[in-house]
Amino acid sequence: MKERLRTLRIYPALLALGGVVVAFSSAWAGEDAGMSLLNNRCASCHNLRGPAPSSIHALWARKAPDLFYAGNKFRRKWLISWLQKPVRIRPAGEFYADHIKPGPKRDMVDESTLKPHLALSAADAKLAADALMKLRAHDDLIAKEQVPEGTISTSMGSLVFDKFLGCMACHRIRKDFGGLSGPELYTAGERLKPRFMASYIRSPQAWDPKIWMPNKHVSDTRIIQLVHYLQALSKGGSHE
Amino acid sequence: MNKKSFLFLGAITLWTLSPVLAGTSIAASAKDNYRTYCAQCHGIAGNGRGINIRDMSVQPRNHTDAEYMSQRSDDDLAKADREGGLAIDKSVLMPPWGDTLSPSEIQDMVQYLRTLCHCKYNSQ
Known part of the structure; x- marks a missing residue:
């Protein structure tokens, strides 16, 4: 009888332990599967480990945007959606x-030189x-950036973006207006995290030392205005 | 000719040619920098017709225009390159490249611009 009681106590403990092991191993497998998916399908074009190119020729050799800071750059929801139906973000490719x-x-x-991005299944996109x-x-x-919630009228934002800072020279703010390099x-607000936008505008070279976006020494106030403007552009659906 | 004389002659030849060799490498890096940073607006041929220009309110400078380029001093060109168009009362669309290019790269760029226009500064 005593032995039977002991067995009854051990069974739930064993079951609980089994549950923990199963949960842990599936979490581990999930992480592994995600990283191996990146390694197998993304790493031939994207740099997943860093650092960014430190010379002009390394910059020219880069096939696709660096992803080793993707977690600080992209919004997860946008990634899941875009990876299933990728649309070109850089009109002239990675190195224009x-x-x-x-x-x-x-x-x-020269459109003939540009290749489409591969599309993933819904499950793989999430992974x-x-x-x-x-x-x-x-x-x-x-950590150095703070972007308070806020809004800006598109007319004021456009003035800052276009007339005061000249960003439209290289960037499109509608499908049919702006630069190409x-x-x-027009989808940056839904694509990028606000603090990444602020940090990259403040110093593109801090993220990508040889990039062809200049540091325009944009003031804190203007940086916040630009981030709010880009968020407003995405919400306004001006890319349609 | 003995070995010592041969080495001495070789060293003298290298020393004499070094400015020419150095000049060649400077021009090459300036050309690479132009292709990376300037061509997006000023064009791959330097004619002011880059891929970005269609919607610009002010068109980029044609660097092959000898008549205009000869009126700008090397210092002016370096300042525009380093500090942007506003620094020389020109367009905000020309950005400052002072955080991207080193002072010597900017000087090399000025010399490269002179090769595009086939011209020198003429103060007249």
């Missing part, structure tokens, strides 16, 4: 000079997004 040709009025993007969220280089830069910004 490799994808342009002389045109009658100006240099033109990849979760793994990317764990790549968090430059936490120190993010930088990433489009």
Whole structure:
């Protein structure tokens, strides 16, 4: 009888332990699966480990945006959605000079040299997004930024973006307006985390030392205005 | 010719050619910098017709325009490159590259611009 009682006490303990092991191993497998998905399907074009190119020729050799700080850069929800239906963000590719040709009025993007981004299944997109969220280089830069909630009228934002700072020279703020050598910004608000936007505007070189975006020494006030403007652009659906 | 004389002659030749060799490498890095940072607006041929220009309110300078470029001093060109268009009363669309290019790279860029316009500063 005594032995039977002891067995009855051991069974629940064993079951609980088994549960913990199963939960732990599936979490471990999930993490592993996410990272191996990144390694197998993304690492041939994207740098997952850093550092960013430190010379012009390394910059030219980069095939796709660095992802070793993806967790500080991207919004998870946007990643999950975009990875299933990728749409080009950089109109002239990763290094614009490799994808342009002389045109009658100006240099033109040579579409024939640009390749589409692969699409993932819903399950893989979630797995990849979760793994990317764990790549968090430059936490120190993010920690320096504070972006209070706020709004700005699109007319004031456009004045700051276009007339005061000249950002439209390289970036599109609508599908049919703006420059082509930088990433489009009409979806930036839904794509990027606010503190990343602030930090990158403050010093692109702190994230990517050789990048072709200049440091314009934008003031704190203007940085906040730009972030609010980019958020307003995404919400306004001006890219439609 | 004995071995010592041969080495001495070789050293003298290298010393004589060093400015030429150095000049070649400076021009190459300036050309690379131009392709990376300037061509997006000023064009791959330096003619002011880069991929970004369609919607600009002020068009980028044509660096092959000898008549205009010869009116700008090397110091002016370096200042515009380093501090941006506003620093020389020009457009905000020309950004400052002082945090991207070193002072010597900016001087090299000025010399590269002179090769694009085939011109020198003419104060007249």
